[in-house]
Amino acid sequence: MGEALKVGVVGCGIGRQHLDAYRSLPGLFEVVALCDVDEAKAREVAATYGVGRVLTDLGALCELDDLDVVDVCTPPYLHAAQTLQALGAGKHVICEKPLAGSLEDADRVAAAEKRSGRRVMPIFQYRFGHGIQKLRLLVERGIAGRAYLTTVETAWRRRPAYYAVPWRSRWATELGGPVVNLAVHGHDLVYYLLGPAKSVSAHLGTLVNPVETEDCAAVSVEMADGSLCTLAVTTGSAHEISRHRFCFAGLSAESNTEPYRSSHDPWTFTGDTPAIDDRIREALAAFEPRPEGFAGQFSRYHQALQSGAELPVTLADARAALELITAIYHSARTRAPVQLPLDVTHPLYGGWQLPGRS
Numbered sequence: 001m002g003e004a005l006k007v008g009v010v011g012c013g014i015g016r017q018h019l020d021a022y023r024s025l026p027g028l029f030e031v032v033a034l035c036d037v038d039e040a041k042a043r044e045v046a047a048t049y050g051v052g053r054v055l056t057d058l059g060a061l062c063e064l065d066d067l068d069v070v071d072v073c074t075p076p077y078l079h080a081a082q083t084l085q086a087l088g089a090g091k092h093v094i095c096e097k098p099l100a101g102s103l104e105d106a107d108r109v110a111a112a113e114k115r116s117g118r119r120v121m122p123i124f125q126y127r128f129g130h131g132i133q134k135l136r137l138l139v140e141r142g143i144a145g146r147a148y149l150t151t152v153e154t155a156w157r158r159r160p161a162y163y164a165v166p167w168r169s170r171w172a173t174e175l176g177g178p179v180v181n182l183a184v185h186g187h188d189l190v191y192y193l194l195g196p197a198k199s200v201s202a203h204l205g206t207l208v209n210p211v212e213t214e215d216c217a218a219v220s221v222e223m224a225d226g227s228l229c230t231l232a233v234t235t236g237s238a239h240e241i242s243r244h245r246f247c248f249a250g251l252s253a254e255s256n257t258e259p260y261r262s263s264h265d266p267w268t269f270t271g272d273t274p275a276i277d278d279r280i281r282e283a284l285a286a287f288e289p290r291p292e293g294f295a296g297q298f299s300r301y302h303q304a305l306q307s308g309a310e311l312p313v314t315l316a317d318a319r320a321a322l323e324l325i326t327a328i329y330h331s332a333r334t335r336a337p338v339q340l341p342l343d344v345t346h347p348l349y350g351g352w353q354l355p356g357r358s
C-alpha cells in the first residue's frame, strides 16, 4: 500500500468533501493541515475533522516539511497561481476545476510540472462513478462499436442566493459561467469515453439570472472519432437533472438523471440484439466496484504516485477541457464553427474572459 501521503487542503468549501474522501481512505492519506483566509472557518473545519494545524497563508503551508501534497480548493481565479506556488515549493498538487482561466496558464502549469519533478492532478471526480466505469468496460471489451451520437444535458437550478458568494458569476473570479464550472463534469465524461472534439459550434445566452457570464448554452460538436455530440446547459431548470446518452453501434447507454450523481449507478445499457444483451450481462458480471467520486479519484491517485503510472486525471485532460471551453466561447462570439486543436496562435489562447462589471 505504501506510506500515507500527507496532505494540506487549501480552501474549506468543497475542501470539506475532499476531507470526507481522505477520511474514508485512512491508510492512504493523512490531512495534516488546513489553510483558509477565513481563519474561523478553517478552525471549525479542523475541529470537525481532527486536523492539527490551521494556517491562513499558502506560503506558510508550503513551508511545512512534513507535507507531500497541496490540495487547492479555492475560488477558480487562484488555481493556476497557487498550483505554481506549491509546485515551486516542491509539493505535489491536486487542483479543483478549472485548472486555469486560459490555455496559456494551463501550458504554464504543465511546463512548471515538468521542471519540478512533482505531479499535478486536476479534479474530475465524476469519471469514477460506477455507471460511467461500466460503460468504459463495455467499450474496452469491444461490445460498444463505433460511436454515433452523444447527448449531454446539464439542467441545474441556480437562484440569487447562490450568487451571494462574491467570486461567483464574475469573469475575473469565476472565470466563466456554467460552461466553465458546472457542465464541465458532464462534458469531461464525453472526452473520457470518446477522446477530443474536432469542431465546435455554440450558442450562449444569459437568460436566467442577471450575471456577467452565460447561464445557458447549446453546443453542437463533431468529435475527432467522427461521431456527433450535443451539449445542453442551463441554470434555470426547475427540475434539476444531468443526463448522458451514448449511442454506439450495437448498444446505447443512458445515465440516471440525479444532477450530482449521474455518473453513478444506475445506468441502462441496451444491446441491439439479444446476443449483445448477453455479452453486456456477462461483462458487467465481472465489473469490480472501486471507490467513486473524490475517494475514487484519490485512491487511484495514491496508487499511481506509488507506481509512477499515469495519474487518473492528467494535465492533458484538464487542457482538453479548457480547449473545449475556449472553442465554445469563440464560436458563440464569432457565430462560426471552431476547429480544434487550439494552439498559441488562437486569439483566445490567453483567456476567454470579457471585461467584467466589477
Ligand SMILES: NC(=O)c1ccc[n+]([C@@H]2O[C@H](COP(=O)([O-])OP(=O)(O)OC[C@H]3O[C@@H](n4cnc5c(N)ncnc54)[C@H](O)[C@@H]3O)[C@@H](O)[C@H]2O)c1
Pocket (backbone or CB within 6 Å): 010, 011, 012, 013, 014, 015, 035, 036, 037, 038, 041, 056, 058, 073, 074, 075, 076, 078, 096, 097, 098, 123, 125, 165, 181
Ligand atoms: N469538483 C466539484 O464537484 C466541485 C464542487 C463545488 C466546487 N468546486 C470547485 O471548487 C472551488 C471552490 O468552490 P467552493 O464552492 O468550495 O467555494 P467557497 O467559496 O465555498 O470556498 C472557497 C474557500 O476558499 C477560501 N479562500 C479564498 N481565497 C483563499 C486564499 N487565497 N487562500 C486560502 N483560502 C482561500 C475561502 O475563504 C473559502 O473558504 C471552485 O473552483 C469550484 O469550481 C468543485
